[in-house]
Amino acid sequence: MAKDIYQAMQLGLVDHRWNMDYGKLYDFICGEDAIARLWGSPPPGDSFWKMLDRKGFNPTVYEKNYSNHEKKVDVAVAGRMTKDAYTVLDKSKDEIILVSGDTDYVPVVTDLVSEGFKVEVAFWDHAGRELVESASKFISLNQFHDHLTR
Structure with missing residues (x-):
């Protein structure tokens, strides 16, 4: 057993019974009225895929590499955030999460923050300190752990 998430990560300990529900995460972060760009790779059977169908989203899926790791996703997210900021968003009323x-x-x-955009970061409390400090606001998901899992 690890005493906290940091020790578990350092020791490579994983609780395979725990599963994030990405559909619940989407609903929690975005609600009903938000326009969202979606990335990452939720597992098959996650409520996320039903939500995509329900909302009519047509996602771009990047294949994982030979080591089963995501590639291209971080750069795609950063590029889309920047493109949307300057072509779709109104910095006086819209926010990026x-x-x-x-x-x-x-x-x-x-x-984006230095250009006047509101950029919020949502993650567990072990998010990178520099990222938390660079954001307009940090939303800790820790207190919502039970709600966001299946």
């Missing part, structure tokens, strides 16, 4: 704790996003978040 990034669900990630990865510090690879620090440059794009920092740039």
